[in-house]
Amino acid sequence: MTATKKDTVSFSPEQALLKQTTGAYPQTRLRRLRSQGWLRDMVAETKLDVTDLIWPAFVIEGENEAQAVSSMPGVERFTIDRLVREAEKAAHAGIPAIVLFPTTPEEKKTADGAESYNPFNLICRALQTLKAEYPDMGIITDVALDPYTTHGHDGLLEDGKILNDESVQILCKQALNQARAGTDIIAPSDMMDGRVGAIRQALDHEGFQDIAIMSYAAKYASCFYGPFRDAVGSNAALKGDKKTYQMNPANTDEALREVALDLQEGADMVMVKPGMPYLDIIHRIKSTFNAPTFAYQVSGEYAMLKIAAQQGCLDYEHALMESLLSFKRAGCDGILTYGALDIAKTLTQK
Ligand code: PBG
Numbered sequence: 001m002t003a004t005k006k007d008t009v010s011f012s013p014e015q016a017l018l019k020q021t022t023g024a025y026p027q028t029r030l031r032r033l034r035s036q037g038w039l040r041d042m043v044a045e046t047k048l049d050v051t052d053l054i055w056p057a058f059v060i061e062g063e064n065e066a067q068a069v070s071s072m073p074g075v076e077r078f079t080i081d082r083l084v085r086e087a088e089k090a091a092h093a094g095i096p097a098i099v100l101f102p103t104t105p106e107e108k109k110t111a112d113g114a115e116s117y118n119p120f121n122l123i124c125r126a127l128q129t130l131k132a133e134y135p136d137m138g139i140i141t142d143v144a145l146d147p148y149t150t151h152g153h154d155g156l157l158e159d160g161k162i163l164n165d166e167s168v169q170i171l172c173k174q175a176l177n178q179a180r181a182g183t184d185i186i187a188p189s190d191m192m193d194g195r196v197g198a199i200r201q202a203l204d205h206e207g208f209q210d211i212a213i214m215s216y217a218a219k220y221a222s223c224f225y226g227p228f229r230d231a232v233g234s235n236a237a238l239k240g241d242k243k244t245y246q247m248n249p250a251n252t253d254e255a256l257r258e259v260a261l262d263l264q265e266g267a268d269m270v271m272v273k274p275g276m277p278y279l280d281i282i283h284r285i286k287s288t289f290n291a292p293t294f295a296y297q298v299s300g301e302y303a304m305l306k307i308a309a310q311q312g313c314l315d316y317e318h319a320l321m322e323s324l325l326s327f328k329r330a331g332c333d334g335i336l337t338y339g340a341l342d343i344a345k346t347l348t349q350k
Helices: 013-021 030-034 037-042 080-093 122-133 164-180 195-205 223-232 253-264 276-289 299-310 316-330 340-349
Strands: 053-060 066-068 076-079 097-102 138-143 156-158 161-163 185-188 212-219 269-273 293-297 334-337
Touching: 030 037, 053 080, 053 122, 053 340, 076 080, 080 122, 080 340, 097 122, 097 223, 122 138, 122 164, 138 164, 156 164, 161 164, 164 185, 164 195, 185 195, 195 212, 195 253, 212 253, 212 276, 223 299, 253 269, 253 276, 269 276, 276 293, 276 316, 293 316, 299 316, 316 334, 316 340, 334 340
Parallel strands: 053 076, 053 097, 053 334, 097 138, 138 185, 185 212, 212 269, 269 293, 293 334
Antiparallel strands: 066 076, 156 161
């Protein structure tokens, strides 16, 4: 008799062992370990810790001012002096790092985004002030030209095209400017080819070997960035979309290629962005490379949770916790989230 496919199925030693040790109902009742809170916590497979959180903060010029971001209820943009007070809250809550985004005054924006490498720009001043006040708080700075360009793109625009190599040169100047001002981590979010390697080389050349690179390796051309673009003021000006440099939401393999290249070029950590719609990408990246992997729960994701909660559709804190656990389950080492301070409070009260 010829062997059917079924006959040839074989179990791995691990699977065979599992079959022997797992009884069926009624010996096995999975509800036993769900019966009490302490027990559920004890056998929890993933845990969210305050040290997993990175808080993205928006900085504006001026004094003693906090401006609401209308598309992100609960999020404010702060002048540097006010940001210091917020950083104190974050430090007190145990949040290890802040990522800074500037709202550049319109009169300082140019086609080439030269303000990005002005040593006295808003980001450098915020960085220096925060570092002086809270030397132990990690500061991450974003590298991309969109907060500084009149056209709102992350790179140089010429005849309707985003120039790659010319943009990389300016991004290196921007990264060095932030390094000199004392940043801990450079996070290139521009998606130009070759920028991680070029930035690494530029940093090393000036003696900044210890500044780490957290690359936005798999950054998708997503509509979930809308509220962020309101917050930094790049929305109104943005001509066209970012599809020639940010990734197509249809792709997975390409994300692995992006990560492989960034790691090869010297990225210390990689990021997936947005977060919730891309959990499969996070999982695949973590299991393929085993490198420190982060997710950015972006502005639109935050707005979805917050506005749904305001409408009485769900409980904000529970929804936030559940969404952040999904990142941990998918394999994230850390998460950038606008809800960092909210969730830190919940975690420490527990
Ligand atoms: C810009 C940048 C963006 C975000 C972080 N850095 C927006 C964009 O690419 O247009 C989005 C963050 C968010 O939506 O919260 N390079």
